[in-house]
Amino acid sequence: MKKTAILFLLISVFSCKKEQPKEIVIVESKKVKQSEMAALMLKMYDKNLENKKLVLEGKQPKDFPKEFLNIHTAQLTDPSDKKPSFNAFSDFYLNSFKKVYETSKDSLVFRHNNAINSCIACHETTCVGPIPRIKKLLIK
Ligand code: HEC
Incomplete structure (x- = not known):
């Protein structure tokens, strides 16, 4: 649970700013609208x-x-x-x-x-x- 929260945080920080690390891309495609x-x-x-x-x-x-x-x-x-x-x-x-x-x-x-x-x-x-x-x- 905590881990997911951190990943979401990373997504909001990284999207559009940097090339996203792979594991975040996976989480993003599954969970973020x-x-x-x-x-x-x-x-x-x-x-x-x-x-x-x-x-x-x-x-x-x-x-x-x-x-x-x-x-x-x-x-x-x-x-x-x-x-x-x-x-x-x-x-x-x-x-x-x-x-x-x-x-x-x-x-x-x-x-x-x-x-x-x-x-x-x-x-x-x-x-x-x-x-x-x-x-x-x-x-x-
Ligand atoms: C007119 C501006 C514009 C053009 C032209 C454009 N993009 Fe984008 N692109 C954006 C914006 C703005 C976003 C962020 C969209 C969002 O987050 O809602 C984006 C997001 C993306 C993403 C990330 C999608 C994701 O969330 O995983 C990719 C990959 C991408 N563009 C590829 C391309 C490719 C390939 C082309 C040309 C064929 C292209 N873009 C042309 C503005 C543009």
């Missing part, structure tokens, strides 16, 4: 991981996932993270992400990395914790 935004982010993460694999195989991702447009309306864990620049960063991200689906095959790596860099650009202003994880989506 996830915000709509966090859930959407995890889907975006998975989709971009899928896209990275496709692009590395020289294949173009198909069917732009329209649910990602919800980035404009999804509720955040901490609404004060929603800075005035948030909408601009959301559009910047959605535009670069759409280009992955519209580009010619020889620009795929470039377009994919642009999209990932636009995730990172917003995170630098709002939520630095997941940046090391997001960087793994880049194609070197």
Whole structure:
């Protein structure tokens, strides 16, 4: 019981600030209610991981996932993270992400990395914790 309390404390301290240690991530996914935004982010993460694999195989991702447009309306864990620049960063991200689906095959790596860099650009202003994880989506 005491241990759980300490972990919760750590979650509130670390979320968005630092890369979270593994055991906390597990506790978090089981016990803490996830915000709509966090859930959407995890889907975006998975989709971009899928896209990275496709692009590395020289294949173009198909069917732009329209649910990602919800980035404009999804509720955040901490609404004060929603800075005035948030909408601009959301559009910047959605535009670069759409280009992955519209580009010619020889620009795929470039377009994919642009999209990932636009995730990172917003995170630098709002939520630095997941940046090391997001960087793994880049194609070197
Ligand atoms: C417009 C700003 C913005 C953009 C663009 C953005 N993020 Fe986020 N991201 C956030 C914010 C704010 C949170 C914190 C959400 C919360 O706690 O409610 C977050 C949270 C996350 C998390 C942590 C989720 C969790 O709680 O476990 C991951 C992973 C993540 N983002 C990955 C990505 C990826 C990958 C992309 C690009 C495909 C991306 N983000 C684009 C602002 C952004």
